[in-house]
Amino acid sequence: EAAVTQSPRNKVTVTGGNVTLSCRQTNSHNYMYWYRQDTGHGLRLIHYSYGAGNLQIGDVPDGYKATRTTQEDFFLLLELASPSQTSLYFCASSDPGGDSYEQYFGPGTRLTVL
């Protein structure tokens, strides 16, 4: 099974602070994703990437930057965090070049912006 890890698992910051969330996958998947999950909204796609150096915009990109430095590593950056960005963030990976588009998720990062 695909291995996707995230760090940190929990993060508390203040309004205006800088936050970087990290994600690593070790199964050579081409696609990586960042989602946020909020009560009443479900999971929403922030950004995704199909390879190192590539970035695609998802449905809720405002206030977020992302960077894919290698095939394994995908980072989500909040440069001026706001309380509205308090959420549970998930990273996922998939390899649609194969037979399956199945997504594999990391354990999540709970971010609180005070």
Add this chain to the structure above:
Amino acid sequence: EQQVQQSPASLVLQEGENAELQCSFSIFTNQVQWFYQRPGGRLVSLLYNPSGTKQSGRLTSTTVIKERRSSLHISSSQITDSGTYLCAMDTGYQNFYFGKGTSLTVIP
């Protein structure tokens, strides 16, 4: 517009009963995946079912592309099945949309 609708929003079963969860899509898709999640927990992939019927243990998923829907049947429910079940679809551009989930509670 909500791209993925799930029903029911919540369900309470007695242990041993069967559950039928539904997912409908606003567009045609042939990439459908079902997930399980405990509160605040990781999404665990249950079944990837782009079309037809697929089974894994007590779980059976049926996806009918032309009707833009997918279902998940859980047979002989157990207390440990309690949690949230999510379905997701791909629009064809590796842009996945998720439903808001069905919250399942199985009681003794």
